[in-house]
Amino acid sequence: MADALLQVTERGLYCAAGDFYIDPWQPVTRAVITHAHADHARPGSKRYLTSPTGAAMLRLRVDSYARIVAQPFGESLHVNGVRVSLHPAGHLLGSAQVRVEHQGEVWVVSGDYKTEVDATCEPFELVPCHTFITESTFGLPIYRWRPQSEIFTDINQWWQQNQAQGRTSILFAYALGKAQRVLAGVDATLGPILIHGAVHRFVHAYRNAGIVQPTTLYADSDAARRYRGEALVIAPPSAAGSSGWLRKFGPTSLAFASGWMRIRGARRRRAVDRGFVLSDHADWDGLLTTIRATGAERIGVTHGYTSTLVRYLVEQSMDAFVMLTRYEGETSGDAIDNEDAAQDASGITGDETMADNAMISDASASSFGHDEE
Numbered sequence: 098m099a100d101a102l103l104q105v106t107e108r109g110l111y112c113a114a115g116d117f118y119i120d121p122w123q124p125v126t127r128a129v130i131t132h133a134h135a136d137h138a139r140p141g142s143k144r145y146l147t148s149p150t151g152a153a154m155l156r157l158r159v160d161s162y163a164r165i166v167a168q169p170f171g172e173s174l175h176v177n178g179v180r181v182s183l184h185p186a187g188h189l190l191g192s193a194q195v196r197v198e199h200q201g202e203v204w205v206v207s208g209d210y211k212t213e214v215d216a217t218c219e220p221f222e223l224v225p226c227h228t229f230i231t232e233s234t235f236g237l238p239i240y241r242w243r244p245q246s247e248i249f250t251d252i253n254q255w256w257q258q259n260q261a262q263g264r265t266s267i268l269f270a271y272a273l274g275k276a277q278r279v280l281a282g283v284d285a286t287l288g289p290i291l292i293h294g295a296v297h298r299f300v301h302a303y304r305n306a307g308i309v310q311p312t313t314l315y316a317d318s319d320a321a322r323r324y325r326g327e328a329l330v331i332a333p334p335s336a337a338g339s340s341g342w343l344r345k346f347g348p349t350s351l352a353f354a355s356g357w358m359r360i361r362g363a364r365r366r367r368a369v370d371r372g373f374v375l376s377d378h379a380d381w382d383g384l385l386t387t388i389r390a391t392g393a394e395r396i397g398v399t400h401g402y403t404s405t406l407v408r409y410l411v412e413q414s415m416d417a418f419v420m421l422t423r424y425e426g427e428t429s430g431d432a433i434d435n436e437d438a439a440q441d442a443s444g445i446t447g448d449e450t451m452a453d454n455a456m457i458s459d460a461s462a463s464s465f466g467h468d469e470e
């Protein structure tokens with residue numbers, strides 16, 4: 098493995114031939130970023146390469162002086178002689194798989210991915226390769242998702258039942274990705290939709306990218322009071338711990354939308370009334386189907402149920418191995434959202450601009466691959 102095209106180092110997944118990292122967990126010179134969830138996109142690096150739609154979200158995560166290079170999906174860039182291209186991962190808006198090619202050898206890093214088509218992001222693209230590095234967040238046979246249309250029907254019914262009982266519907270969903278997917282999927286004619294500030298800034302970025310989201314209101318005290326008993330409120334999971342924030346909505350029903358809701362105990366631990374099994378990750382079948390379809394001879398497995406998935410693949414006579422990374426899967430939601438909640442305290446309203454876009458350059462004009470300052 099010493100001459101492997103990609104290897105796990107102290108700073109992250111490293112390509113020695115091209116001298117760049119993919120989703121590094123420590124600051125580096127060149128970071129290729131699969132998507133803007135906090136465990137994959139960490140601040141401190143000098144230069145970032147990511148998809149154009151992912152760039153706006155990444156800008157919200159990293160230092161303002163960092164250079165972000167937007168690389169269109171499917172286009173190749175040569176980084177110190179290594180060919181790098183990004184391909185949609187279907188996980189959230191702008192999420193990418195990273196294809197790395199050197200001397201005829203092709204590796205693909207999935208980042209997080211799902212194969213079910215989702216109205217709020219680019220559809221997953223299958224990329225043939227010799228070595229496929231897959232996530233395994235839900236890599237257990239118990240994780241099998243129902244079609245999202247059925248889940249949205251359940252959410253709509255729950256909202257209507259709550260209205261009939263004079264309860265405000267509070268739905269906890271990760272602020273980036275899940276919240277926007279829920280917004281696009283619910284029936285907005287049922288009543289007003291309020292959103293927490295942590296969710297708002299990402300909804301704003303999605304709208305700027307042309308993703309259709311229903312009309313939303315900022316969930317301040319006035320709106321909360323006015324729409325008690327009728328509204329659907331989308332908030333990050335961390336808001337569940339804030340009884341003061343919840344009180345302003347009057348009587349409530351609490352729900353959580355996550356793949357983890359497949360497990361009854363997870364619902365109890367979250368202290369919510371309802372769990373909606375809606376995940377932005379591939380389920381067990383989705384993982385296995387994708388792994389086989391890539392035609393890869395070797396499978397590296399990152400964050401999640403790594404050992405279970407590796408054991409299963411090895412039993413199927415595949416060459417599979419665990420890659421120890423510091424990505425956290427959906428469990429990282431709390432850490433992400435606590436950070437977002439802090440932003441909420443500062444009172445985000447609807448008037449941010451995307452002026453930061455000026456800091457994002459396109460790949461053709463970039464020096465991502467060169468060493469000059």
Ligand SMILES: [Zn+2]
Pocket residue numbers: 132134137188209
């Ligand atoms: Zn993710």
Ligand SMILES: [Zn+2]
Pocket residue numbers: 136137208209232400424425426427
């Ligand atoms: Zn992940």
